[in-house]
Each structure stands twice: as structure tokens, then as C-alpha cells.
Amino acid sequence: MTEPLLQVENLQVAFSTRHGTVTALHGIDIALARGETLGIVGESGSGKSVTSLAVMRLLDRAGRITGGRVLFDGRDITHAGHADLRRLRGSALSMIFQNPRAALNPIRTVEHQIIDVLAAHGRLSRASARTQALELLRAVLIRDPEARLKAYPHELSGGMCQRVMIAMAIACEPALLIADEPTTGLDVTTQQTVMELLARIKAERGMAMILITHDLGLAARWCDRIAVMEAGRVVEHGPTETLFEAPKHPYTRRLVAASPTRQSTLADLAPDAPPVRVRAVERRPPGTPPLLELVNVVKSFGGPVPAVDDVSFRLPVGGALGLVGESGSGKTTLSRLVCRLLDPDDGDIVFDGESIARIPAREFHRSRQRRDIQIVFQDPNDSLNPRHTAFDSIAHPLRRLEGMRDGAALDTRVREAASRAGLPMDLLHRFPHQLSGGQKARVGIARAVAPRPRLMILDEPTAALDVSVQAVILQLLDRLRREDGIGLLFVSHDLNVVRMLCDDLVVLQVGKVMEAGPSQEIFRHPQAEYTRTLLEAVPYFDPQRRATLLSSTAA
Amino acid sequence: MLAGIARRVGRRLLASLPALLGVVVVTFMLMRVLPGDPAVFFASGPSAGKEEIEDLRRTMGLDKPIPVQLFRYLGEIAQGEFGRSMTTGQPVVLDIKRRLPASLELTCTALLIALSLALPLGIAAALRPGTVIDHTVRLLCTLGVCVPTFVSGLLLIYMFYYLLGWAPDPTARIDIFASPPPEITGFYLIDFILMGDWDGWWAAFRQLLLPAFTMALFVLAPLARMTRASMLAVLGSDFIRTAHAMGLSRPRIVVAYALRNALLPVITITGIVFSTMLGANVLVEKVFSWPGVASYALDALLSSDYAPVQAFVLLMASIFVLVNVTIDVLYGIADPRVSVA
Known part of the structure; x- marks a missing residue:
């Protein structure tokens, strides 16, 4: 050489x-x-x-x-x-x-x-x-x-x-x-x-x-x-x-x-972020209904196997639940069903003690639960209207769902949502192309937070973001949950992220629940074979892990 | 694969029947609503009496209520009876059969010319975007599209017939003193070849060139612009970068990788352009006294001659359907991502 x-x-x-x-x-x-x-x-x-x-x-x-x-x-x-x-x-x-x-x-x-x-x-x-x-x-x-x-x-x-x-x-x-x-x-x-x-x-x-x-x-x-x-x-x-x-x-x-490493917590990822003021968690009496409950939900798109096959889980008020699986596992379909953008074929979706499964998807925007269930989409670039400023994007749900008109009241609500999402006020009048990826993600979150929802569905909200930005956004979501009591349904393929953010975990494979339970528990003692495979494949950041692997491939 | 294509074509043709029926009904009603009374028009002269006109109306069936007329007409169509032209006195089917090849020959030639100009121009413009070549192509296309065909036709005649004398007398499909080929297919270029008469073929070809170019200029813009846009998009795509990264030669990348992908949208546009040309070439046919179906239909329309106009519209609609099905099949063959079934 x-x-x-x-x-x-x-x-x-x-x-x-x-x-x-x-x-x-x-x-x-x-x-x-x-x-x-x-x-x-x-x-x-x-x-x-x-x-x-x-x-x-x-x-x-x-x-x-x-x-x-x-x-x-x-x-x-x-x-x-x-x-x-x-x-x-x-x-x-x-x-x-x-x-x-x-x-x-x-x-x-x-x-x-x-x-x-x-x-x-x-x-x-x-x-x-x-x-x-x-x-x-x-x-x-x-x-x-x-x-x-x-x-x-x-x-x-x-x-x-x-x-x-x-x-x-x-x-x-x-x-x-x-x-x-x-x-x-x-x-x-x-x-x-x-x-x-x-x-x-x-x-x-x-x-x-x-x-x-x-x-x-x-x-x-x-x-x-x-x-x-x-x-x-x-x-x-x-x-x-x-x-x-x-x-x-x-x-x-x-x-x-x-x-993220195997042990890291959200606080480790972005050490200079302000500490979370955990709201005095009101102990819910044992009989309180969950915020969201899915009962044997089935959805088929006409393929040989249903996209979602007999899925049940519960999300408590102010809880965070992770839906994990690879592409084709039905996690996105499931999130769409919960947002009521799709109609389930069978089973029931209960939100706050009320069944919403029978409201047709095309009618749901008129129901009062629309305000309570908001979505943050995967791609912060494509999910913002390029002709709307950040302000307009955030004001949109307020105008549509609460019938608010331009004026001081709307202005206050938009600013409130932006500050909850950590979006600097001077960025409100910029268009999406003038914002960075992380800032666009914040606009997406502010838009979802604006109507003061009780449940937020997050479809891989950090997949397109850099790790440092991801860390900050994850902390922001955690804060929204703990300070405002918003329930989070977090859809992701990234087990690491889910582990840090969510109390509970549902592992999906081809539309079926493979394993469900407290996330720490699943991480420590995975029961299903599939969960083990997923866990092993996660590329943790761990400099020590390399040597063993190289020697095994050389063998 | 073949069976799949046949099934798809059959389904598409069946599905187009309601549309065709709709076209027949709408044309029929439209003709009745338009001002002008064919009976008055075809009465022996301006001096014709009221009775004569009434008589004529009765023989033409125009005295009945419109719905009755419509059902009778539909019944006739079902039997393949399209009525008689009042102007030529011939059955409409016969007239159209004689004139359709002239129109098709003109349109197809024009389309071929347009494609053989538009593709290289579009590709050249896409390979050198923002350069003189690109701007020249754009200018040419703009000129072609914003000069009406009767103006560009007359300009071409003025230049190539009057000034340069290269083109023959721009009237009809063949010189009036030459004899047309025996009617085999009705396409002069093909018939002359079949007869082995090369002088005749050359004469017919020369006659065809000017009107064909006039039409080609008109549709050059959409084809060339589409080729350019689609080629540019493909050249910027990931798999072209891959091809470069793999060291493929530039001609191979441009032709086998870029062009083949870029042609897919051009196929669609070509179908639309062809259909438009068939209907829009009435001006060209008029300027060059081309004995085609479009000028025939226009004459009939001006003289309130119902039967030919209705048959013409139905014919155009059917051709439109056929062209679309053909384009569909071609697209399916060219793009493996389109499922054939």
C-alpha cells in the first residue's frame, strides 16, 4: 500500500x-x-x-x-x-x-x-x-x-x-x-x-x-x-x-x-433543551374510559390478505402508543382508519367513549370529533401547501373547524399554536420553501395543535429529518403530551424513537398484531420472533458493536 | 398477452357505445335546432310554392315531431342506412367511402411529417436547454401554432408554387389531366405502388406535400414541446444519473434510456393530435381543394343537408374512439408498468 x-x-x-x-x-x-x-x-x-x-x-x-x-x-x-x-x-x-x-x-x-x-x-x-x-x-x-x-x-x-x-x-x-x-x-x-x-x-x-x-x-x-x-x-x-x-x-x-443509543432517553438527545414541566398528572379513577380504543378492526383493499386484520388496542388519556412495523405491515392504514380518512370493514373505533367507526369517512370532517383528532404527516415538505404561509397553514384548521375569521382572536390562536410548537413568530409569514426541514415539521405540528386536539396521530413525523432536528422534535412532542395531555398515536418504523417516546407499543406484521405491551418490557424481553428480528436490525449508535460483526462476516 | 390486449380492446369498444349513441342524439338535435329549413333549400327554386315545400317536407319526414324523427333515424342507423345527401344525390355512405381515404391519407402523411420534425427538434432542444437551438425550436413552434392553417397554406402555395414553382398546381389530389389510380384502397400513394406506377406515385406525392406540410406545421408545436418537456424530465431523473455512473455511452443513454422513456407521454399526445387534425383539417382541405370528408361535411352543413353532417360527426367520433384504443394498446406495449389485463 x-x-x-x-x-x-x-x-x-x-x-x-x-x-x-x-x-x-x-x-x-x-x-x-x-x-x-x-x-x-x-x-x-x-x-x-x-x-x-x-x-x-x-x-x-x-x-x-x-x-x-x-x-x-x-x-x-x-x-x-x-x-x-x-x-x-x-x-x-x-x-x-x-x-x-x-x-x-x-x-x-x-x-x-x-x-x-x-x-x-x-x-x-x-x-x-x-x-x-x-x-x-x-x-x-x-x-x-x-x-x-x-x-x-x-x-x-x-x-x-x-x-x-x-x-x-x-x-x-x-x-x-x-x-x-x-x-x-x-x-x-x-x-x-x-x-x-x-x-x-x-x-x-x-x-x-x-x-x-x-x-x-x-x-x-x-x-x-x-x-x-x-x-x-x-x-x-x-x-x-x-x-x-x-x-x-x-x-x-x-x-x-x-x-439514539440503546439506553438513551429523550433528555440525552438534546441536552440543551428546556426541561419539561410535567403537568401534575391527575390520577384517573380506574373506571375512566380510554381516550381511544380499537376493537377487532379489519380493513381490506381487496388483496389476498387484509391490510389490517383484527387489530385491537387502547390508548389512555394523555398516553402515547407506538405502532411499529415494516412497510406493508398496515400501520399507515391503521392510522388512516383512526383519523377516519378510511372506513373500517369491521370492528369498532371508540374515541372518548363514543363509537366513531360508523361515521362515514367523507362525513367525518363535519363531526365534532374532527377537531379532537389531528394528524401530523410524514413529509413536512409535501404536506404543506406551497402557496400558503406558515400562518395560513396553521390558521387553516381554525378557519375550517372552528369557523374563525381573520382578526385578533385568530391571530392569538395561531401564535399560541406556533409557540407550543416552538416555531419562532418571525417565521409565520414565510412560505414553506423559505423554511428548513425542522421548521416545516414545526409548522405541521403547530397546525395539528391549533384546534386543541385531544389525540394527535403522527405518521413517521421525523423520518425525513436530520438526527439533531429529530431529537428536538421528539422532545417537543413529548412536552405536548406531558404538559397539554394530548394523547399520541405514533406510527413509525424506527423502534428506537418509539421506545423513547411511547409508554406502550404495538408491533404489526402484515396487518396482524404480533406483540403488544409496555415498550420498555418489549425492548427488554421481546416475546415474538418478529420483534426480536426487528430489534436486532436496528442500527444503534454503538462503536463497540462493529468489531464482533466484522469478525463474523470474515468467518 | 395477446388475449389480454384483445379482451381490453373489446371492453373499451363496448364501453364507448353509449358515448357514440350520445354523439348521434346530440348531433341530431343540434341539426334540428340550427336555423335553416332543408325543404326550402332544396325546393326547385325561389319561386317554389308553399305546397311544393310542404310536399318536400313530407317526403323528407320533416313534418313529424322531432322524437319520432329521431327514433326513425336511429332505426335506420341500426340497419346501416345513413340516408342520402341532398346536394350530391348519393347515399352518404358512398360519398364518405370515396372521400375518407383522401382525408386519412392527408392526415396520416401530415402526422408522419410532424413527428419526424418534432421528435428531433424536441430532443435537440432538451439536450441543449437554454441555448440558441432551444430558442429556435421554441420560435418555430410558436410560429407554427399561431399562424392559422389557411394563412400558412396560402404562404406555402405562394412560395413553392407561385415563386419557386417547385410544387404542382395546388388543387385536388392529382393533376386534373392525370388519371387517378384504380380504386383499391382509396389511398393514392398505396394504390399507385400496388399498380407499380411510379410516375403516378410521384405526381400524387408532390400534390400531397404542400397540404400535408401545412397541417404538420400546425401540430408541430404540441408534439415538439411535449417531446422537449418529457425528455428534459427524463434526463434529470435518477436512472439517467445511474446510467452515467455506470459509464454507459452518451448515445446509448440518450436513445435507449432517455428517449424510450420520454416517448411515453408523446404517444398520448400523438393520439390527441391525430384526432384534432382529422376534424381541424377542413381549412386545409378548402384551401387546397382537397376532396376530403371535412370539406364535404362543411358544404353539407352550410346547405342544411342533415344526413351527411350527422354521418360525419358519427364517423369522427368512431375514429376518435379507435385512435384512443390504439394509443392505449401502444402505451401498454411500450410501458411494462401498465397492466395489460
């Missing part, structure tokens, strides 16, 4: 936008040896994806390398021509992306897409194109590879698409593979298998890998060395263990603190 495989020296990238030139990278230095795995971590906007695209020279038209150089295998490729780059890409350095389904050509079969890569680098032996493609699919451990050859991306699951993507990326045996958030958006168990596959292939073929991720747990588990990026700079880098156990830079420290 004389010289590094990849050396990035003082790399600077700028984007020309409507508001002038924006510098995305302020001089990045990265070095990577053969066979090594480097993790680049950081939050959105830190420039980690731009770094990888710049190395691949895949920046779009607006982006430009303004300084520094990229040496690959001793060769300066900073200003290499198109033909040279084409030969390098896919064969010497390759890349896999986030959102694998979109990264594959929707109208071309898996077989053809793999063969295209082989053909582009003259690695194709005419007679055996199919055999080569088949071998690659076997290498990525896809189930039933013969049948998958003929499949189109939309016929495959997200995990399988990522495997196909990996097959294409390793087709020409590159020396370096850049994986840009390769598991984001996949289920936890799928994340696990995809990362194991990547580590195995990397070890077998002696590839070097750059893993770009926002998830410290993932990086700690799979990388030899870590570079932490913030606002277009590498603020700290070093071997995984030392970096995470004794972070030097304040940003790394904050990031490490915000990453």
Missing part, C-alpha cells in the same frame, strides 16, 4: 443558482486506501452527497469544481474528458444510490440493464451475456435469480432493486464503490441484509468503499474510518472507534449526542 486509491485534495465545488453562486464544498481533503471503508457522515446540506458526485464527476449542469483536485489511482481526474470518465465510471469507480427503484430504468428489464453495463466496458462475452447477468444476480444473493432476469424494477421490492443496483455497480469489478445512503428508505431488516451484502462483496473483492450516510449507527458499524462533514467542510476525521468515543469537534459531539 504505497499510495492511496483515492485522494481528494482541497476540493471546492460551487453551484450557480438564481441567487448567485453558492459554495457547496469549501476545500475537502479525503484519502482512501485500497480495500478500506470510509464513512462520510453529516446532516442534510453538509455536502456529503456533493462530495461523492464531484468525485464521480457527476455534478449536474449548475455544479462546478472550482478548485482542488481528485486523484484516483494516482491519476488526476479533476479535469478528465468525457471519454476518459466514461471508461472509469462503472469499471474502476462505481456508485449506488438512495432510492434504488428510481435509480433503475423503469422500462428495461433487469437483465438488459446489467448487460448494458457489461457491454459499455467491453466485458461482455456475446454467447453468455445472460449467464454473466445471472452470475451477478447470484452474487448479490437475490432470491430466484432466473425469474428476476426478466423482471422490471416496478415488479421488485426496494431491497431487491438495491441488490440489482449493487449487481450493476460491481459488474465490472470496480476498485472503489461509493454508496450514497444505500439503505435510506428501506425497512430495518432489509437495511441490515443490504449492508451485510455490501460488506461481504467488499471483503470478497477487495474493493474500497465510501459509505455516505446520515445515520451514525450505520457508519459506526460498517466503516473503518469516518469523516464528519458540516456545511461543506470536513470538521473531523479519524478511525471509527477513537472518533466516536472521544469526539473533538463540537459538531461531532452534538451529532453523537443526538444519535
Whole structure:
């Protein structure tokens, strides 16, 4: 090992936008040896994806390398021509992306897409194109590879698409593979298998890998060395263990603190947040009806199995209950049923002692319970009207549900809701595109809080947010619950988050309840096999966990 | 797959029957509501007496209440009887059968020309957005769409026939002194090929070019703009970035990856454009004295000749249905995500 495989020296990238030139990278230095795995971590906007695209020279038209150089295998490729780059890409350095389904050509079969890569680098032996493609699919451990050859991306699951993507990326045996958030958006168990596959292939073929991720747990588990990026700079880098156990830079420290570990509580995640004033919990007499009760609820969309199959649970007044499961487990359908956006086929939904299951979904907006049950949606970007200011978004339910008119009263209520959600008042007149992800999430929460609901349904409210923002939002939700007594129904695939926020837990698989009970109990002693699998797959942030895993894959 | 397509086509055709019936009824009523009395129009002369007109009205069945007339008309249609044109004196079916190939030949040629211009222009514009090429394409398209066909038709005639003398006399489908091919399909270009008469084919082709270009210019804009927009969207998508990251060659990315995906919405637009052209080419047919169905229907409409107009509208509606079904099938073949069943 004389010289590094990849050396990035003082790399600077700028984007020309409507508001002038924006510098995305302020001089990045990265070095990577053969066979090594480097993790680049950081939050959105830190420039980690731009770094990888710049190395691949895949920046779009607006982006430009303004300084520094990229040496690959001793060769300066900073200003290499198109033909040279084409030969390098896919064969010497390759890349896999986030959102694998979109990264594959929707109208071309898996077989053809793999063969295209082989053909582009003259690695194709005419007679055996199919055999080569088949071998690659076997290498990525896809189930039933013969049948998958003929499949189109939309016929495959997200995990399988990522495997196909990996097959294409390793087709020409590159020396370096850049994986840009390769598991984001996949289920936890799928994340696990995809990362194991990547580590195995990397070890077998002696590839070097750059893993770009926002998830410290993932990086700690799979990388030899870590570079932490913030606002277009590498603020700290070093071997995984030392970096995470004794972070030097304040940003790394904050990031490490915000990453949930097995033991962390909400207070650990954002230590500088104001303490929660726990409302004197009025002890409810034992006979008090629960805030929400589901009794044998069934909902089918006409598929072979119902989306929600005989689900029952109770949520006490001011309680927090987590619905956990992977995609297709019926958790979102269940939340829609409770919000009364969907009608159940069978069973009963009782809110505050009154059955609301028989009110048709299209009539529910007129019922008085609409005010009491509010929703916070998953994507803070898509769930806000781009033509409404934050003020209008928050005022909307007040206008619709309480018939309030513009005036001092409405103004007061909106400001009250905004302050409950921790949204600074001077942001109220901004449009969604002028707000950050965390601020948009706060607008979404303020909108739900505005009509003073008694139950809030949260559909993965932090899935699209950075860990530091997530920590703050989770604390905010916890505070709303404890100070205002709002019951929370929290839908999530992230067991860690659910554990910290919720007293009770319902684990769902294909529409059925696998396990239910107090969340601490389930975490300590999971009963169902499925719960155990889910728990094991969670990428806790734990620097110690890496060594055991690597030795097991090497074996 | 084939059986699935056939089933789908059958279902779609069946489902379109109520719409067609609706078209027949509405056209029928509309014709009755429009001012103008066919009996007066077709009476022997301005001096025709009241009795003569009443007589004519009775023979035409116009004295009965409108609902009765409608049911009688529907009954006739069911038997394949579309009535007679008062102007030509011929059965409407015969007239349309003679004239429809002329219209179809013109429209199809125009569509081919439009597509062969619009696709390269749209692609070129999308590959170099914001450049001179892009702006030129936009200008061309805008010109094509905002100059009415009768103006652009006359301009083309002025330039290529009057000034340059490249084009033949812009009247009818073939020079009046040349003999048309024997009626086999009714499409002159095909009939001449079948006869092996290449001089005749060349003459008919030259005759066809100017009107076809006039129409093509008119529909160039939607096709080229759609190609550009769709191509731009596809070029910006994730799987194109993947293709670049995998080192695929640029021509391969543009043609096999981008273009094939970008064509999907263009297929839909092409169907709509084709249907529009069939109805809208009346102006072109008039300017070039093209003996097509549209000019036939217009003449009939002006002379309150009910039967041809009603038959024409029904014909257009049926073609519209057929084109839509065809587009559906094509789309299903081109995009594996659309289920065929």
C-alpha cells in the first residue's frame, strides 16, 4: 500500500443558482486506501452527497469544481474528458444510490440493464451475456435469480432493486464503490441484509468503499474510518472507534449526542433543551374510559390478505402508543382508519367513549370529533401547501373547524399554536420553501395543535429529518403530551424513537398484531420472533458493536 | 398477452357505445335546432310554392315531431342506412367511402411529417436547454401554432408554387389531366405502388406535400414541446444519473434510456393530435381543394343537408374512439408498468 486509491485534495465545488453562486464544498481533503471503508457522515446540506458526485464527476449542469483536485489511482481526474470518465465510471469507480427503484430504468428489464453495463466496458462475452447477468444476480444473493432476469424494477421490492443496483455497480469489478445512503428508505431488516451484502462483496473483492450516510449507527458499524462533514467542510476525521468515543469537534459531539443509543432517553438527545414541566398528572379513577380504543378492526383493499386484520388496542388519556412495523405491515392504514380518512370493514373505533367507526369517512370532517383528532404527516415538505404561509397553514384548521375569521382572536390562536410548537413568530409569514426541514415539521405540528386536539396521530413525523432536528422534535412532542395531555398515536418504523417516546407499543406484521405491551418490557424481553428480528436490525449508535460483526462476516 | 390486449380492446369498444349513441342524439338535435329549413333549400327554386315545400317536407319526414324523427333515424342507423345527401344525390355512405381515404391519407402523411420534425427538434432542444437551438425550436413552434392553417397554406402555395414553382398546381389530389389510380384502397400513394406506377406515385406525392406540410406545421408545436418537456424530465431523473455512473455511452443513454422513456407521454399526445387534425383539417382541405370528408361535411352543413353532417360527426367520433384504443394498446406495449389485463 504505497499510495492511496483515492485522494481528494482541497476540493471546492460551487453551484450557480438564481441567487448567485453558492459554495457547496469549501476545500475537502479525503484519502482512501485500497480495500478500506470510509464513512462520510453529516446532516442534510453538509455536502456529503456533493462530495461523492464531484468525485464521480457527476455534478449536474449548475455544479462546478472550482478548485482542488481528485486523484484516483494516482491519476488526476479533476479535469478528465468525457471519454476518459466514461471508461472509469462503472469499471474502476462505481456508485449506488438512495432510492434504488428510481435509480433503475423503469422500462428495461433487469437483465438488459446489467448487460448494458457489461457491454459499455467491453466485458461482455456475446454467447453468455445472460449467464454473466445471472452470475451477478447470484452474487448479490437475490432470491430466484432466473425469474428476476426478466423482471422490471416496478415488479421488485426496494431491497431487491438495491441488490440489482449493487449487481450493476460491481459488474465490472470496480476498485472503489461509493454508496450514497444505500439503505435510506428501506425497512430495518432489509437495511441490515443490504449492508451485510455490501460488506461481504467488499471483503470478497477487495474493493474500497465510501459509505455516505446520515445515520451514525450505520457508519459506526460498517466503516473503518469516518469523516464528519458540516456545511461543506470536513470538521473531523479519524478511525471509527477513537472518533466516536472521544469526539473533538463540537459538531461531532452534538451529532453523537443526538444519535439514539440503546439506553438513551429523550433528555440525552438534546441536552440543551428546556426541561419539561410535567403537568401534575391527575390520577384517573380506574373506571375512566380510554381516550381511544380499537376493537377487532379489519380493513381490506381487496388483496389476498387484509391490510389490517383484527387489530385491537387502547390508548389512555394523555398516553402515547407506538405502532411499529415494516412497510406493508398496515400501520399507515391503521392510522388512516383512526383519523377516519378510511372506513373500517369491521370492528369498532371508540374515541372518548363514543363509537366513531360508523361515521362515514367523507362525513367525518363535519363531526365534532374532527377537531379532537389531528394528524401530523410524514413529509413536512409535501404536506404543506406551497402557496400558503406558515400562518395560513396553521390558521387553516381554525378557519375550517372552528369557523374563525381573520382578526385578533385568530391571530392569538395561531401564535399560541406556533409557540407550543416552538416555531419562532418571525417565521409565520414565510412560505414553506423559505423554511428548513425542522421548521416545516414545526409548522405541521403547530397546525395539528391549533384546534386543541385531544389525540394527535403522527405518521413517521421525523423520518425525513436530520438526527439533531429529530431529537428536538421528539422532545417537543413529548412536552405536548406531558404538559397539554394530548394523547399520541405514533406510527413509525424506527423502534428506537418509539421506545423513547411511547409508554406502550404495538408491533404489526402484515396487518396482524404480533406483540403488544409496555415498550420498555418489549425492548427488554421481546416475546415474538418478529420483534426480536426487528430489534436486532436496528442500527444503534454503538462503536463497540462493529468489531464482533466484522469478525463474523470474515468467518 | 395477446388475449389480454384483445379482451381490453373489446371492453373499451363496448364501453364507448353509449358515448357514440350520445354523439348521434346530440348531433341530431343540434341539426334540428340550427336555423335553416332543408325543404326550402332544396325546393326547385325561389319561386317554389308553399305546397311544393310542404310536399318536400313530407317526403323528407320533416313534418313529424322531432322524437319520432329521431327514433326513425336511429332505426335506420341500426340497419346501416345513413340516408342520402341532398346536394350530391348519393347515399352518404358512398360519398364518405370515396372521400375518407383522401382525408386519412392527408392526415396520416401530415402526422408522419410532424413527428419526424418534432421528435428531433424536441430532443435537440432538451439536450441543449437554454441555448440558441432551444430558442429556435421554441420560435418555430410558436410560429407554427399561431399562424392559422389557411394563412400558412396560402404562404406555402405562394412560395413553392407561385415563386419557386417547385410544387404542382395546388388543387385536388392529382393533376386534373392525370388519371387517378384504380380504386383499391382509396389511398393514392398505396394504390399507385400496388399498380407499380411510379410516375403516378410521384405526381400524387408532390400534390400531397404542400397540404400535408401545412397541417404538420400546425401540430408541430404540441408534439415538439411535449417531446422537449418529457425528455428534459427524463434526463434529470435518477436512472439517467445511474446510467452515467455506470459509464454507459452518451448515445446509448440518450436513445435507449432517455428517449424510450420520454416517448411515453408523446404517444398520448400523438393520439390527441391525430384526432384534432382529422376534424381541424377542413381549412386545409378548402384551401387546397382537397376532396376530403371535412370539406364535404362543411358544404353539407352550410346547405342544411342533415344526413351527411350527422354521418360525419358519427364517423369522427368512431375514429376518435379507435385512435384512443390504439394509443392505449401502444402505451401498454411500450410501458411494462401498465397492466395489460
